[in-house]
Amino acid sequence: MDIVPRSDTLETLASPDAGSPRKPFDLLRWYAWVSLAFILSVAVGLGLISSRFIIDESVERDALLTAQFITSIADAEVRHVAIPNVRTMGELLDPRTDHAALPGVSPQARRKARGEFLDHIAHLPDMLLANIYAPDRTVIWSSNPALMGKLIEGDDDLDRAFEYKMRVSASYHNFDQARAEQKFVTPPEHLFIENYIPLFDADGERVTAMVEIYKEPHDLIVRIEHGLIRIWLAIILGAGLVYLGLYGIMRRAARLMAVQQKRLISNETYVALGEVSSAVAHSLRNPLASIRSSAELAQVFDEGPAQRNIDEIISQVDRMSHWIRQLLQSLRPLNDEAVAVDLLQALQDSLQSFAVPLARGGVTLDLQPMPAVQVLGQPALLGQIFNSLIDNALESMEQGGRLRVEVVKQDRRSVTLRLSDTGRGMNERQQRMAFRPFFTTKQGGLGVGLVLVKRIMERFGGSVRLSSSEGRGTRVSLHFRLAEAC
Missing domain, CATH: 3.30.565.10 (Histidine kinase-like ATPase, C-terminal domain)
Structure with missing residues (x-):
């Protein structure tokens, strides 16, 4: 019976794509790059979040201490001057109300009480600029005399502090020349902090003045930098250890899988060879036995020139039989x-x-x-x-x-x-x-x-x-x- 190959099979075999070997999937290399990208992304994200948290918490803590310090100074100066009908320092800070607000109190006494408080403000450590605003957003005092008497408009932080009657703080790395209130006598070098501290009336309901403090706390900045360095070093070290640990586990797993795959292929090869060898051996044993028997019989009855050839036949048959035994023995299951x-x-x-x-x-x-x-x-x-x-x-x-x-x-x-x-x-x-x-x-x-x-x-x-x-x-x-x- 003739066997005619199918045309589609021939086309498949002739196709260049069918015979081109596919590159084996490298699990270890794929995992190394993907895990590295993932761990780096997580590490950078954690580093940025941790850095932002450290900076915000440090700035907030410094702002709270500054606000507590200024409030304490204001309360202490009010008790110290003992001016009648004056209950808070906020009532003394606006010089425009010296004559109208409290008749019977000499302007000199008000200026003296106000001056002592402002002197404390002017000599705060690490201070870059201090401004005091009236409720109408007018600068009633500033450590930069050029700002006194100016009306500040469009300052969202200032408006929020007056509107919500709360302390507002923020940190900056670069000052804005366009902002009228940021006219520093000494420009900041690195990070600086802006604090808005409201001063209330005696009932605590109305904001009578707003103190704005710009500080560049050098000691705090150094501590923040050291903290950030430690955080990033810990994150880099941790990410490296995690990556190396996971890579080591995956490398060992990949090697184990490769060994198992080789063993599987080897076992499949041995099974296939065993089946083929068994079939071939059983097919050859009987013909070889017949050839050897015939050669031995000829050896007994023929003592002529063919004796040497008969010995060679017997030797080659024995050699092939030995090969077959070796082959079957090497491929049988242990x-x-x-x-x-x-x-x-x-x-x-x-x-x-x-x-x-x-x-x-x-x-x-x-x-x-x-x-x-x-x-x-x-x-x-x-x-x-x-x-x-x-x-x-x-x-x-x-x-x-x-x-x-x-x-x-x-x-x-x-x-x-x-x-x-x-x-x-x-x-x-x-x-x-x-x-x-x-x-x-x-x-x-x-x-x-x-x-x-x-x-x-x-x-x-x-x-x-x-x-x-x-x-x-x-x-x-x-x-x-x-x-x-x-």
């Missing part, structure tokens, strides 16, 4: 439970089976003293590990050499055994590919020996490491878990 295995005994059994090949190959065995320990594993699987490694070492030392076996590290939980040979070694690329399935440097090898070694070691909680140099040999370190520690 579900055996871990038991305590005598490490020295398993090693000696493998070395004993290779005694003749080692001697024939001119390889000297250097077995260092080893402790009698039991490791987690299976006797047959540990023997398979040692057989594969010894066979690889023997294969790499074609001209003879030395095979050294020693324990390089031991503690309460584990022991590390190292096998070193003096063979031809491997280059960097070969080392990177050593534990990949079907990669081999041996003539006619299948490339599953080291793969099986790695699977067996990891199955029982151990690990294997390989290091090699071209022309200087190979070292394989086997890290076993001790059975006594479990």
Whole structure:
């Protein structure tokens, strides 16, 4: 039956977009940039809010203290002068009412009482400018004589203080030349504070005068700056620690996910290879058995020139059968439970089976003293590990050499055994590919020996490491878990 491919399938395969590889999603890099932007946004927002709070609270506190100080001075001066019919300092501050408001009181007494209060105002610490307004917004006194007698209009803060009969304070970094009341004799250098402090009549209902104080409290500014520096340093440090902590957690999670993904892909690959290999092996075993039987039969009845070819057929069939057994063994699931295995005994059994090949190959065995320990594993699987490694070492030392076996590290939980040979070694690329399935440097090898070694070691909680140099040999370190520690 002919199979005709569908046209839409051919078009899909021919499309350039269909074959172009998509760039894998980098979770760690995506998280690093997004989390950095988010944490920086939150940190800057918190810093700005905290800075504004510190400045506002400091200014409000300074304004409250200034208002309390001026009110206390006003009350003290009124009690001190003891002028009849005068109950508050606000009733004395407007010089335009000296004759009309309180007949019988000498203007000199009023001016003296007013002068003492204004002298205290003029000598307030850190003061830039002081103005006193009558209810009609006229400047009845100022530390800048050029402002006295001027009518101030369009000042929202001043109007709000008169209207709501409340203290008003604000902070500025730059003064406004357009505002008539901000005519400083000494311009401010940095932050300055504006305070409106109402003075009431004796009943506390009517504002008789409004005191405006401009201050540049240097000590307060220094404290605010130090506080802001500490706040921003704490925010930067906190944001950095949060970012590094979260990045570390995500990096570890990304690595774990990558390892799990590799294991999943590896398991899926092994399952697929196992199914294919099993099918191929079962399909080849019977033909190979028939070929070998026929060759053996021919070997018995034919003693002529074909005898050499018959021996080669039997040898190649045995070689293919050995490959099939290796392949099936390397791909079968490792579900055996871990038991305590005598490490020295398993090693000696493998070395004993290779005694003749080692001697024939001119390889000297250097077995260092080893402790009698039991490791987690299976006797047959540990023997398979040692057989594969010894066979690889023997294969790499074609001209003879030395095979050294020693324990390089031991503690309460584990022991590390190292096998070193003096063979031809491997280059960097070969080392990177050593534990990949079907990669081999041996003539006619299948490339599953080291793969099986790695699977067996990891199955029982151990690990294997390989290091090699071209022309200087190979070292394989086997890290076993001790059975006594479990």
